[in-house]
Amino acid sequence: MNIIKTISIGVLSIDDLNKIQVAVSESRCNVNYNFWFDVKYTSQTHIECEFIEKIVNERTYENLDGVEEKIEYVDYYRMKFIFRANSFFSLCLIDPPRNTKYGLQMIRSLVTADAKLKSIEFDLAKIIWCANNGENIKIHAASISNLKMNNDILAKIKLVSNFNISDFVGGEYKYNSGCIDSLSGFVRGIPFEISKLGRIKTQVDSIEIVLSLLEQFNVHNE
Structure with missing residues (x-):
């Protein structure tokens, strides 16, 4: 990719x-x-x-x-x-x-x-929202930082699965102060990785499709 x-x-x-x-x-x-x-x-x-x-x-x-x-x-x-x-x-x-x-x-x-x-920076929580609201997005890995364990401890975790974990990520961390740093999976059948710092990893012949979808999902921070 x-x-x-x-x-x-x-x-x-x-x-x-x-x-x-x-x-x-x-x-x-x-x-x-x-x-x-x-x-x-x-x-x-x-x-x-x-x-x-x-x-x-x-x-x-x-x-x-x-x-x-x-x-x-x-x-x-x-x-x-x-x-x-x-x-x-x-x-x-x-x-x-x-x-x-x-x-x-x-x-x-x-x-x-x-x-x-x-x-450009991406709000990756919007991708999780899209994945859980009818869009054809499957998330198989997520890196999340600043997860509040208690008043003194913040954690950073990496979740990896062979299955779609968008429901798990959206449900478990919706009300936590954590920040989603990166996601990887498939968007409408196209493999991709995306980081909040504006980097996308995908197949070169799918660049236009992926960028158009991300703009449609309005995942960028202006």
Whole structure:
């Protein structure tokens, strides 16, 4: 499965998306630059791209004769992402690298100057509510923290089962002060994992379906 990090830059219109596509096309690979954008897929409502930067490094080593020599080697910084129109999840990073700050700065250059990148958090209790109110969601694992055992003890637990535990989680912890940190299971037959910090793990070809369902369920905190 792939990891998707959801980010908001405000709701993008179709016109905004078209302008971004022009900016991406103008920034494609050029031998005079060490960085570029590569378009992977476009549709009326989203653009899938990759930011790539070529990084040339130099290393000095000593050969068997005691003479220092220099060699150059090339690394590539890559970040795949999707711009989505008419959606609160307007920017999604796909399998992001550990350091995303630089890549996000470059991606931000494709949108309007006043655009603000904002990380999205999920209220996972809403997914439990949806699972217990007719939606086709099955939860097989849950991580819950800050469970109040008594006035002095807070607990963190991990629940795992081969069966759907949404009823158990919703019933046992509905009135507790605990916070649901992550859930995993199936949404309408699609396997997924989701964390409150805006990360989703699912199959790359199911990204659009899962994001649309999460937006329909209104599980994000604005």
